Amino acid sequence: MTNWIQLLKNGNKPALLAAIVNVIIAALKAGAFFLTGNVAMFAEMMHSIGDAANQLFVYVGSALSKKAPTPKYPNGFGRIVNLVCLGAVLIVAILSYETIVGGIHHLLNPSESGGLWINLAVLGIGIVLESFVLYKASKEVFHDAGIEHVGLSSYPKSFKHLKKAKPPTKLVFMEDLVATSGGLIAFAAVLLAHFFGWFAAEGVASIIIGVMMFYVVGKVFLENARGAIGETDEEMLAHIAHLLADDQDIVDIQRVEVVKEGEFLHVEIIAEVATSNTVEYVLNVKDRLLTTILNQKGIQDVIISLVGDDGVESWTGTNSSNLTENRKKLPE
Template sequence: MKDIFALLKQGSMASLTAAVVNFILAGLKGLAFLFTANVAMFAEMMHSFGDGVNQLFVFTGSSLSKKAPTKRFPFGFGRLVNLVCLFAIIIVAILSYETVKEGIHHIIEPLPAQTETTLLLVNIGVLAISMMLEGSVLYKAGKELLQQAGQPFDGLKPLTLSYKHIDSAKPATKLVFLEDTVATAGAFLAIIAILIGRFTGLLQAEGIASVLIGLMMFYIVYRVFMENAAGVLGESDPHMEQRISKIVLKNDEIKDIQKLIVLKEGDALHVEVIAEIAPDLTVAYTNELRDDIEALILKQSHVTDVNMEFEVDDGKRSWPVTQNQLDRKSQKK
């Protein structure tokens, strides 16, 4: 039991926070929908519930993925977070479909306009609370994302700079950030639709908002499914491969790289390198060289283990390098 709690402590706190907030908001929106029968509120309720379920699954998966490697699973359980996300996204897909279907129904057969000020205030109030809470979770997730990307995270950067570095984040953090971006935008969209319906008489506005919110949810379904399906199958990280190749080739004793693979295992990265060296290097020097390069690679974000081997230089160029890199090596010689 202690092991389970220890693993849960290592899970994504951004996912857990987002799950709790979304379940609370789903309850508030559900009560508001029962009270006002507002279709935009129904869409937001489904959205919050779907996000809450998804993020709870992600928290569980991110926790269990930290389990230490075993003899049967020597690479650990990193991909478990990807597998759990695939199950969770099925629920979100069903809720997205129901949201779009309900929105289309209310575009074709819109409900009469609600003229009671009380109902308007209930809808606007609940959605405003939702937008503020979702925005705070979005800010926290953006801050965590920038920390993982090694970028400054002060001021408004978590809400602006995060989108530029989103691919550098861990899967769980990336998912929370995307879902809360859509959730915050969806709450704002629902408020606008309610106001348009009330003050312009365009009764289809709420149905249109419901469809748009459902389509945004489908975008999350597509994005999460594609990324986690790739993670389950075993995906390489081309960006990190290029970064590590520069670290390896920076050493004058490394003549070429025969093979370099950076494999994603959930949040972790496993690195395998086969480099070419001159045949006259001693075993002792080669071992020291390996230790130095592996130590540099292990300092890179998310890298958990490195396997580096050496082969004698065959005189043929296997790994592409820039002319600047070749010139620098020539100047050093």
């Protein structure tokens, strides 16, 4: 039991915060929907329920992914977070479908809903809380990217660093971005329906929110599917190739593999050293390289094989499109 508690402490904190906040928001929106029958509120309720379930699963998955390798699972559990994210987006897909169907039904059969101030108050609270979670997620994006947080300006700047964020952080950020935007759209729809008599606006809002949810489904699904299979991290591969090429003891590089599994990177290297070196010297070089590479961000384990110089140049020092095919040429 203690081990499980310790694992959960290492889970993705923004995902846990987002799950708690979305449970509160979902309860408020459910109450408002049952009191007023507002279709835009129904869409927002479904969205918050889906987000709460997703983010709870992602939090648990991110914690389990940090479990140490065992004899039965020697490669560790890094890909669990990708599998959990894949399962989470299926929930969002189902709720997205129901949201769009509800919106279409209201669009074809528009009707007036009451409780203006209840709807606006609940949506307003939801927007404020979702904005707070989105801000926390943007800070985590910077943390994952290894960049110092820069205050409120981190939110707009976080988009360009989003690709470097861990899968759980990216999922929370995208879901809360859609949730905040969806809240604003639903808020506008309620105002249009009440003050301008355009009752179909709530149905339009529901459809737009559902489509945005589907976008998150597609984006997150593709990224985590690649992670579950095992994707090469080209940026880190290039960085490690530079470290090796700049090392005075490395004569040539035959192969570098950097595979991303969940939040972690696994590295495999085959490099050449001068044949005149003693075994003891080569072992010291290997230990030094292991320490250097393990200190790079996100790397969990490294396998290094040092062989004698074969006199044939494998690394050209230029970027090559054949890198993923033959692993003989490494980028600059």
